Amino acid sequence: MKYRHQSGLSSLGLLIILFASAFFLLVLFRVGPLYLDNYFVAAAVKNLGNEPLQSLSNDEIRRKLQSYFTVNNISSVSTREVGIERGREGVVIKVDYERRVHFLGNADVVVTFSNHLDFSDHP
Secondary structure: OOOOOOOOOOHHHHHHHHHHHHHHHHHHHHHHHHHHHHHHHHHHHHHHHHOOHHHOOHHHHHHHHHHHHHHOOOOOOOHHHEEEEEOOOOEEEEEEEEEEEEEEOOEEEEEEEEEEEEEOOOO
């Protein structure tokens, strides 16, 4: 009679897989919304390329960004964090910011975003 070894997942193996899955889900749910907000921030700045930026004042540019942020429910980024540089060639818009999220225990995750868009080839 031939003896066969038991195959399958042990309780310890299952527990390790569950903890690893829970950790990655925690990362996804805590840090994922920050990246989603940054996606919409980058899209808002990119949409400004359709506007005549040289003829708009800085306040008008910020108002357009704020309306886009409001429509897309972005409350984590303020238009005060928007840098607008004007030159002879055009306008450069910079949205540099960082966000801190409570992660686990006394550990926080700090994520830094840098969105620089150069509209120097636009009128």
